[in-house]
Amino acid sequence: MVTATIIRIRRHGIGVIALLACLAIVMANPAQANPRYAAIVVDIESGEVLHAANADETRYPASLTKMMTLYLLFEQLERGQLRLDSPLQVSSYAASKQASKLYVKAGSTLPVETAIEALIIKSANDVAVVVAEALGGSEANFGRMMTDKARQLGMSRTTFRNPNGLPDPGQTTTARDMATLSIRLMQDYPQYYPYFSRTSFTWQGKRVTGHNRLLGSYAGADGMKTGFIRASGFNVATSAVRNGRRLVSVVMGGFTAASRDTHMADLLDRGFVRASLYGRGDWVAQADFSGDRMNMTGAPALAPVTPVAPTRQPQRQLASLQAPExxxxxxxxxxxxxxxxxxxxxxxxxxxxxxxxxxxxxxxxxxxxxxxxxxxxxxxxxxxxxxxxxxxxxxxxxxxxxxxxxxxxxxxxxxxxxxxxxxxxxxxxxxxxxxxxxxxxxxxxxxxxxxx
CATH class of the missing domain: 3.30.70.1070 (Sporulation related repeat)
Structure with missing residues (x-):
């Protein structure tokens, strides 16, 4: 068979050899079909990583960045340094940021609560800088604060340079780190998590709507964040509940918002099925079952994670999210x-x-x-x-x-x-x-x- 193939190649010449070489390169690297894709699904209660694909590969967070901006803002609210009605000053630099934006005017102010809504629902880049300047003095210093907090939360592969996710080659993360951040937002500040389920808010007498279609299309989805820049593709972090079980999932690198959302829905559907098997102690997926004996060591798992509760949860270090073998x-x-x-x-x-x-x-x-x-x-x-x-x-x-x-x-x-x-x-x-x-x-x- 190999000899016959070689003979045919010799007959047809160098052009065929070059074509076959190109095909071999493409077929040998299927993962390169979409170098931006990554995904992870986590069962919050058990800590099991139910699905992971390229979860530790470097990606651009895009507007998922704003979840860290919100985390630091919630931290200041919890410490009593700010209130929901505290006014935030808008600088000319903040007002100059490109869309998506709320189009706040330089010299004006907006309350903290509006800033929260604008970051989550509108994904406003200008408002993210308003928050950064209020908390860190400058965008660059706030980026350092964000990175320091990421390290504290166990996000070892994330570096922030700005508060909104606008293109910066030095601002990178992973799907696993974004899942960690999503979980910590719910763990540490559950009193503010309901903001993530909102799909609109009112600003200066006008209704402002959001981009997160999963909140209306996927039963049980009750929050988190979308993001997009050309370098990242379409990203989304989603939390959903079914039969009392909560999952958090992150998808990065979608080619369109619609395909990303559909993929997220499928990952969550299959995640809930697999989580129910884990919960019954019935799934033996990680055992060596190719022969008559089994290695019952099982897969590495997260330490149990406290589910979202209506009361304040104590801050603590989240165990590193480990994917099943x-x-x-x-x-x-x-x-x-x-x-x-x-x-x-x-x-x-x-x-x-x-x-x-x-x-x-x-x-x-x-x-x-x-x-x-x-x-x-x-x-x-x-x-x-x-x-x-x-x-x-x-x-x-x-x-x-x-x-x-x-x-x-x-x-x-x-x-x-x-x-x-x-x-x-x-x-x-x-x-x-x-x-x-x-x-x-x-x-x-x-x-x-x-x-x-």
Missing amino acids: PLPSAQPSLPQTAQGSADDPIRELMTRAQPSSAQRSETPHRLEPVGPSASWGVQVGAFSNPDNARQHASHAAGRLSQDLFNARVNIDEVNGSQTFFRARLVNLDENQAYRACRSLAREGMDCMVVNF
Whole structure:
């Protein structure tokens, strides 16, 4: 096969060699399809990191920066240095900042509460500088204050240069650090968190509306922040509650606001499912279940995090957010992060969540004989309960494309010191198995290729 390929290349000349070389470079680097993408999902109560993709890679925060500006403003309110009705002076420098802005006038003032609303809802760059100058004297000094606070909160990979997120090559962060900041805002200043759920406010007799569409489109979403500059793509931090469980998620690098929001909704949906499995103590995702024995060491997790409460929570250091160890795979190069297509990895992920896919997940999978060419499969988890294993495998099967629909669910019971059930999709050949696992990995689902 290799010899025949070499002969064909020689016949067609250097041009074909160059073309194949270019294709090899593209195929070898799928993660480069969207170098700005990163995401993380955290269960606040348990501290589990439910999903992480490029979570520690350097990114531009854009207007997610304003969450730190707000954190320092809340800190001054809590200390009694400011009140919600305290006037903040507007300088000509602050008024000169580019949109998005409230268009405050140099020499005027605005109350602290309006500043909070303008930062969260309007994402006003001019108001961010007003706050920076009031708290730090200058934008540059406030940037140092922000970075110092980031270190105190455990955001070791974040550096701030300005209070609004306008382009600055030195202002960088990670998705994990932004999740840490989101959680600390809720932990340390829950009395101010309701501001993050507001979608409009009144300024000088006019109604000002916001950019965070997830607050109205995703059931349970009750706050956080959006952001965009060209260098960052479309970012968002979101907190949502379902059945009494709260998740915080950060998505960075969306190609559009709409695709970013849809991707966030999908991450949260899958995060709530996975969090419920963790909560029951049933999910054995991190165990080595490729053989008859299991390594029950489990995945590293956060220390328990106090959920949002209506009363003031004591300040404390949040444990470093650790992602679960990836599942073992027979193919080390198998992507473990959601990258998608070169056109729009976020939108490509979302096109899979169509009603037809959901309908397929509920359809009984055809039982077909497993011959020598179909002796491969994909393992998607191990559970202590066979019903949960079957449900998870069926959900994974429903995510596969039509040409992989011959895959059938197989639940394999393993008896030892502890009985568990391996959730697998079988009846695949080798190429189909690897393709199926790559597809599931792009959607953030853990998997490994197995041969029977």
